[in-house]
Amino acid sequence: MQVKVIIGTVAFMLSMMVFGYAALREPARLERFTDARLGRQIESGAHLFENNCATCHGVEGKAEECYDAASGEPIGCIGLPLNYAPLLCEDVSLRMEAMKWEGSKEAFIQATLTSGRYGTEMPTWSQDFGGPMRTDQIVDLTKYILNWGTEELCSTPIVVYDWPELYAEYAVEYPDGDPAHGQELYLLYGCAGCHGTLDNESSAAVGPWLGNISENGELRIDGISSEEYVYQSILHPSAFISPDCPTGPCSGPPSAMPDNFALRMGENPQDLGDIMSYLFGN
Ligand code: HEC
């Protein structure tokens, strides 16, 4: 009898130790499991990104380096930067604020991928809305994009430049444009991807050809000079919609031209002047 009680007690204590140990280890095991799962999602997202998104959003989502899918030639990145502090840093990022998004960052990105942005070049990706991707692929891409929001990316303060309302005021602060640098920026900011190159009217694919904007600009709004018009068009694309796009009347508002150049060029306000001096040939 006594022996049985002792054996029972020892067995009970042993099993409690085994369970207790397993219970203690459970959070660590779960975490490893979750990390491994996230790792696989990010890997799959990276692959999907390279094959479907990099032509517009650039290598590593920086919107700096884009290549034509068919020819491999360098082209202007017409998509926005995604590996980008104003999109990914802070709980409510600057971009979420600008788009008046009230949900989480993850939902902002996932929703944009799922349905695309109507009236812009950002396609719909979810099969639910006629796109090519399954929900799990959209989730993987979302995790991949969020994974760029590192401490390093978010440690540099975001510069928000307060653009003067009028070009005339801007030109007082930034009087000298560099047209050669402007030409490089015209490709780097993706202008060429939508507006084509200045020497070839038929190269414009999405937005109006800008080879003659120095004359045409002043025809758009009564009493507004071409310079003033171009300045406004870059900073506030939806404020006025130009009449003719390469494939017919331009759509909007909202404009199909991204409206974040004010923020992007705010890091280096001289860039706008350089692009203008390239467009105006001075
Ligand atoms: C044909 C070009 C093109 C392709 C391909 C493309 N995008 Fe976009 N994307 C855009 C443009 C243009 C915008 C900006 C739309 C606007 O003006 O709001 C955009 C916007 C976005 C945004 C919102 C960014 C912000 O700051 O508001 C996300 C996120 C995004 N794209 C992710 C993707 C992903 C992921 C893929 C691949 C599955 C992809 N895009 C493929 C052109 C493209």
Ligand code: HEC
């Ligand atoms: C994703 C495509 C896209 C990108 C990138 C883009 N634009 Fe546009 N842009 C458009 C479209 C579409 C319009 C016409 C609709 C409108 O007026 O907003 C337009 C209009 C304009 C106009 C007015 C043209 C006219 O004839 O009235 C100017 C000027 C302009 N863009 C300059 C630029 C510059 C400079 C850049 C680069 C910093 C740029 N755009 C980047 C698509 C784009």
